[in-house]
Amino acid sequence: MNPKISRSIEEMFGIQACGNALFYAHPDGLRFELSEGGEPLEQVLTALRKASLICEDLFDAVDSITVCLWRFAGNDKFALRKVLRELKNVGIAIPEEREIWFAPVPFEDRFDESIEEWRISVAFQLPITKLQSLFWCAFTVDFPSLHPNPRCDVYIFNFKDRILVHPYDDRGMDIIGPNKDFLRKLYVKHNSLLLDYDRARMSKSFE
Template structure:
């Protein structure tokens, strides 16, 4: 299986961040509640996201994982990320796809710097779900909460054609071309939908 191609084709085209806004018809969930300690925020996000992801992957034995990180020229930074992944219980298997895209970093919270985006796709048992969510939710906390590999985490259900992106402790996007599956998530987890975008989701998933 070409894992890179699968990650790029599962929703019809490649994706990178802000999935809810770049792929209309998805879901955006609110996770941490703000105002607590870093660890408390991560644990709150972990609890809520696990309930949603258990629903997404309940029939699956394996998850296709897509990790993405921006790195500068030094390879030391990548070695540190791999070490943090191992501490988190995520060991990248020999069967994997790795690809690199050289370009400038353009995240709003970071200065533009020349470097490259490194992606790695591989499969893991669904039992590693919480380990992966932890890696996603610690991304903004630096060394205050660890392990923290500081990479983006995308979780893919290949059979249902769904991509889950827990972008940080605050929220999680779920997109895909399987609208009945997304509609089921909308109904079962209404209490976790982000209020700011609720009207957009209501128009998508509620019959007129």
């Protein structure tokens, strides 16, 4: 167990760091468009290529990354075992030094309002060489025909530069954090990959 991981995440990125639609929940964020249509595998590979290009600038000076994975577990507290099996198949072994916690799903978000439901989170560190494996996990989440597929959300942290990356599925990736100067550099260099729908919002922040 390493309770310092969740504490560090909350202190730097806020209590809702591992949530949905981070771009809209945090000021001065970036949202990138990734896949371009086609068959599932084609979409995933396109998303992998673009995300890897962007993140070369995010993690070029680090040897390891901090990762938080979370998955909706319903009322099955043993759902993490399924995630671990699929992660192993994609080449990711969660180290012994990790932090695991359960959180109840709010009543309004439950699939079955008559029972208590849970989500499981696990945080740990990995070598930077596992970055593309993490992207694969994120981009296959909506494609049950593709395997391995842990079906979990992926959050990747660069604490050194105070940046959080959330590849939310094959369609896109949010990048947030309190380091606005760093984000501005990404905005300029990878401007062509920004999601056009939210471009006006990003322009107000970085131009």
